Each structure stands twice: as structure tokens, then as C-alpha cells.
Amino acid sequence: MKQIFTLAYKLLVSDRGKYTALLVGTTFSVFLIVQMTSAFAGILTKASATVINVGAKIWVMDSAATNTVFGSIPMPDYVLDAVRSINGVKYAEPLYVGSALLKLHDGTYQSATVIGLDDTTLLGRPELLEGNIDDIFAENGFIAVKDEEFPKLENPKIGTEFELNDNRGVIVGIAKVPTGALYGTPTLYTTYYRAIQYIPSMRFTISYILVAPKADSDIPYIKREVARLGYLAMTSQEFQSGISDYLKYKTGIGTNTLLMTVISFLVGLSITGQTFYTFIIENLEHFGALKAMGAKGRELVYLIIFQAGFTALVGYGLGIGLATVLISAAKLRLPEYASRVTFTNLGLAFLLVLIIASASGYAGVRRVLKIEPFDIFRG
């Protein structure tokens, strides 16, 4: 078969014009699909940034507010006690998530997300790049997160001061987090009590209760017990997919991405399918001559499958390369550019490019199998 594949390769590549058109079709299709879906994956990841960065196993929240991290409905303190007394709970601590207006050193205002960590355990604390975590207890201590939004705080150093809702604040540490935030606001960590002290809040103050189970097998029981309290316990994974689902199905972002992906696929399919079919038709008499000389029908089928498959693979590689280059370039220029190339995206693009190749190949194969060598022989 290797000989036949070499022949297939030579016939395909030597037709420069068609080969280029085929590659352009598949490359752009793959490029657009990867680009679109990666942008979407990037948005999804960033939307769950706080959930990922805090890193707790179980989140307890009001069941009416599960779409974003910032839409939490505060819970009364007794819920915390009740959760702590559930069997299988190793420990449970409150988390405050809110936003505040900062007045920076140069007098400009900047809104920021403030995360308040439980005063005794600091559960959900970030990894520090600079400073000491204990300084968070110091007077007015805040830790700034060094993500893409960090410059909006005027690139603070340890000791940088600012005003937060008319209270003094001072940076005591710089933290790094796995995922940057989607909504374009910088993030500050402080203690739970300082957060509710500085930021006006309603009667109830607990945004989330972070729970560590004794064992993973306790999770279902904890979820049931929390439900009996009238609240909702979700694993980190469930919370993230809840946020993702909200963006996917409730905001139009998902529908648009899907639509664009389908369109990219159809454009690729029509360019590639069309060109490949023309390529086969133009070579039909040659395939007929091969058949007359003794090539078997299935050998011609392999030959065409090889050509379609080869084009698909090269186009796939080029498309991914192009998408990667573009995404990297965009990330260099725009730090907050949300895009994440996931294996699912790559798999999806691969699947679609295979469908493009199969559809194009199938049309060609049908025509080639129908050729009668006698018609070629008769001229």
C-alpha cells in the first residue's frame, strides 16, 4: 500500500493550485474553530477564577445564587454552625466575596474584588510571591493578587497605601493565583472581619461557606444535609460547571460560539469538499486509466482516502499552528485576553476536520468507483 500512498501523495501535491486551495480551506476552518472555542473556554475558565483560586472542595451557598461567584446571597451565621455539626465535615469556614471602591495613591478610583478569608484559618488563602501571610492580620493589611489586573492598582509594592471605602488600606503581600478574573477588576485578599467591617453589608455577611470533608465519600451526605438546611452544597467542580453552564446556555455567548463554530465548519466543508471533488473529477480519466491497467477499486478508494486524510491532517496542523500563533500574539499584547486551547477544542476541531475529509472523500470515492475502464478505453 505504501507505493499506492506515495502515488496518491505525488498526484495530490503536484497539483499546486488545488492542493493550496484544499489546505487553505481546512486550515482556516480548523483555525476558526480552535480560535472560537478557545476564546470561549478562556472565558469559562476566567468566570470561575475565584472558585479555582480559593480551591475549597465544597462550597455552600444560597441555592438561588449559583451563576457567578459575585452574585452570592449572604447567609446567616447559624448556617455556619449547622454545617460544622454535619457528620463528615472536617472543618467549615466562611468566605466573604464583595466589591469595594479604592482610591489609589494618585487620586484615581478603581473598583476591586475583595475576598475575606476566615480570621483563624485563612482557608482559601493564595500562594504569596512576596510578603508574609501573617501580615494579613496587621492593621489594614491587604494582599494584592498579581494577575492581569494588577497594573490597575498602580503595580503596588509591599507598603503601598490606598483608601478603601474611606478606610486606610496597606499592601502587605503580593499573591499569585492560577487563573485571572474575567470581569476586569483587580482582587484583594484580607481577613473576613476586616472585609465586613470596611465594606457595607446587610444583616447577614457570609457569602460562602467553604467545607473540607473528612473523606470524599462523605460528600453526598454533606450535600443532602446542607439541602435539608435549605441551602446548596456544591463541589468545586460542580460550581465551576454551573458557572460555565450559565454562560453557555443563558447568556448567548455559548450560542454564538456554537453558531460560529458551525459556520466555520460549513465554510471549510464547502471549500474543501468542492475543491476535492473538482480535483477528483479532473483526474477521473486518470483514475479510469489506472483501473484499466489493473488497479482494483479498493486500491483507488485507499488512494483517495489517503489524499483526503493527508489534506485534513496537514490542514489541521496548520490551523492549530495558526491559532496558537495568533492567540500567543494576542496574549502578549492584551494580558487579559481570554483564550484557552483545551484538548476538547482540539478534539472537536479534529473531529470536524475528519468529517470534512470524509465527506469530500466520500463524494470522490463514489465517482471513482463508478468509472468503467471501458469508457476510458473507448476514449
Next chain:
Amino acid sequence: MAIMANKLTKWFGEGDARTYAVREASFEANWGEMLYIVGPSGSGKTTLLSMISGILRPNSGSVSIDGRNLWSLSDDDIADFRLNTIGFVFQDFHLFPRLTTAENVAVPLILQKRSWQEALRAASRCLEIVGLADKAALPPTRLSGGEQQRVAIARAIVHQPEILIFDEPTASLDGETGRKIVSFVKSEILTAERCIIIVTHDSRIFEFSNRIMEMEDGRIAGFEQGVACEA
């Protein structure tokens, strides 16, 4: 006996539209022979040629090649028969315009699954035989009609088939070139172990034939001794 055709019949269409292209044609061809098939247009020459070379299945009758009953073989075996036993020279050559001349000549060996290296080596030997060694790397589109015809001949002999089938080999060549090529085939390609069958309208090349078979309206109308036989 190289080829024995027995009451070969082929019709096209069904019912009232049925027309006979070949009716009960029987003939024999010998090893070492160059047999011409002549006759008016539409008399069934190409159809007959197709039936004896494994390209077109007859409606009735049989073909035996070197004692083997061709049309009783499986489709794959018939394809293998064409691949191994027959060398075709088509009327309009059917060379791949984007492969080199040498690659074109190598095609039958590639279909036989020989390595490209071996196939290209054999191809350049055959191109030497037809006097085109210096054109091996060019695409056939850069060659003249006569040169392309010689490439087609080189491709037809590269796998050393016992039977060569030419349909109108000189139709697209000028008289002098046509004569030269057939003369070349006669002296260089025809051996005692080969049988060459040529369909032609071209009386200028009759002198190279051993026998001439005339067809009329799908039937074999008679044989003439070719000029070459008397010589």
C-alpha cells in the same frame, strides 16, 4: 496459442434499444504475432479488444489466454490479469500530466506494489529503449505527440507483459512519426514470447503487420496476410 476468442458477443441497451457491438466473433492470435484489427468506425473493434483484454465482460462467448479461461476468473483476478499480462496503449495516452515521464512509466510496477526505487529504475531502462532517456524528469506535457506516444509504449512494456494492446496508436500522430513508432514496436518490442494486437485505420502502417483481421458490423469479415509475413 496466445489468445483464443470463441463466439464473443457484446450488446448494449436492452429490449428494442439493444444493439450488437460484436457478434459471435471467433479468432486466434499467436505468440510472436502482430495482429491488426481494421474496419469502419462503429464496427466493434474497440469492444472486441476490450473483451479479450479483460476490460469488458462479454454477454456470451469466451476468451482463453494462454489456455486460461479469462472471464471465469474473479474480478480481482481479472484486474490482476490486466496488471500482469497486458500492456495497454490507449488512444489518447492517458499519461498523468503532473508526474514526471519516468514516474508515468513506472505506474504499472507501482500498481504491482514494487518499490518506487525498483519501478523508477525499470522505467528509465524502458525510456532508454524508446529513446527518451533524456526526458525522464520532464512532465509529459512538455513532450511532443510522438514522444508522448513513446512514453505510453514504455509504460505498456515496463512490467514485461506478454500481450500488448494498442487502440489507434497512430491516430494523433503525423504519418511519418506513426510509421516510425510502429516500425520501432515491430523491431524492438515484438518478441517470440509476445503477442501484439493493434486496432488501426491507418493503412500507412499495414506493412508491419503479420495478419490483418477485418471487422464489419460487429462481425469478423475475414483475414488478410500482412505484408510482413510475406517478407
